[in-house]
Amino acid sequence: MYRALYRKWRPMSFDDVVSQPQVTQTLKNQIKNNKTAHAYLFTGSRGTGKTTCARIFAKAINCLNPKDGEPCLECEICKNADNGTLSDIFEMDAASNSKVDDIRELREGVVYMPEMCRYKVYIIDEVHMLSAGAFNALLKTMEEPPEHVKFILATTEIHKVPATIVSRCQHFDFRRIRTEDIVSRLKYIAGEENLGLTDDAAQLIARLSDGGMRDALSLLDQCAAYSENIDGQIVSNAAGIAGRDYLFDIIEKITKKDAASALRTISELYGMSKDLKVLCGELIEQMRNIMLIKAVDGADDLMTCLPEEIARLKQIASGVSIDQVLMYLSQLQDCSDKLRGASSKRTELEMCIIRLCTGAAPVQQTGIGAGVDVSSLMQRIGELERHAASAPTASSQQSTAAAEPKSVKKAPVKPLKKFDVNNYTPLSEWQQILDILKQRYPDIAAFLDNSAAAIEGDTFNIICASEFFVKKVKASSDTDKLKQVIHDFYGRDFGFMLYAANSVDIKDKENPINELKERAKSLGIEVEIKK
């Protein structure tokens, strides 16, 4: 029977897990010293090893002959666990078991002693998908956990997990796996599987899988179905990125403000059953590549595309300004979020394209071509405008400004407006973010005592208590962690600015992209704020 490579080569012990030493070493020590927690929260993007580590942990704490915190892989418990036939280890996917009743079943099971093992282990994947009622039921169980029960909750979206749950768990953050680690793992596995894999091909797979080992191995699998000797060409065929000229066509049309042609291409893709959410993601990916070309010298190794696509991307990049690219990206990201809940994904994406082509000018001026349902577009745009009028806009700093209806015909360019540390709307959820930070990175949280924050467009402004703390935060090697926590919380990227209360602004100069974003903002590139 054929087994997918990512299943076949799933790590069986902590030492096999790639790129997460901060997690595996701590877990091993805890198991060795018999100091494990009742509940764990594993967070990180897909394919970084969360479920794998949960399974290894479940084996190791129950193994009959553990060695140095690792499972022996030979005893009855280890073997049954690896076969998936151990009744004391429960795996549940919250995406498909999100209701109160599902958790109730779990709660009823928790009270019984394990059958074979020392501990019953409940692994709940994608835990952020649980309903509010289910979270409450889970919380009750976690408040009084029986001695013989361990919980491991895993999620890609920690900001959707209630703080009451987070605070009861020991939290481990799984990093994206480094490209070079993925490359060497791919080469090792290819060798064991008698597959030829060129350096180029391994690099390309690693880059396309964006730090996720499972995606990398799935792609290797697909490549192996084409040929036993895998080169760059095979990878691009298998990944379906050969013949994706339509992406560059759409982007080119956007940059030429040719909404009609862009919409026609989308209409054709829609007719061919292309998933529009995926299409939006692909557009974002290529727009990001264009941003890198504009903003960073020699960014080729950061780009997620085929080497032969770089020339076309560079050509498109030469015709747009960085400000435009940042505006495109911001609108596309916004569209991607909205597509999740949109009743008509097609309309949502079409609206986005029209905005990109027109800078959100009135719909009458867009010159929409054939194939577009204009009346439904008008209706949807009307809805959005009402929404925009009731939500605070990027530039509103006083509470009265939010109530002002936003003029549709207002030109997108606004006068330069600097962030004012004496007059801003403080972010109500900042304390929540600080609490997460305190738990994960107490060192940097200490510098943010009595701080405040405010979001303006794509910029995240942090107002520290004093100049001294601003310097401390900036000097800390942990600023990336701070940015990561904020990114995780909102699920999007920001430019960062640090200020001291009652003083002039200090620019965060460490990242050239932040400067560029700030420039975009000062030019009045409109950025819509999400609710």
Ligand SMILES: [Zn+2]
């Ligand atoms: Zn064992």
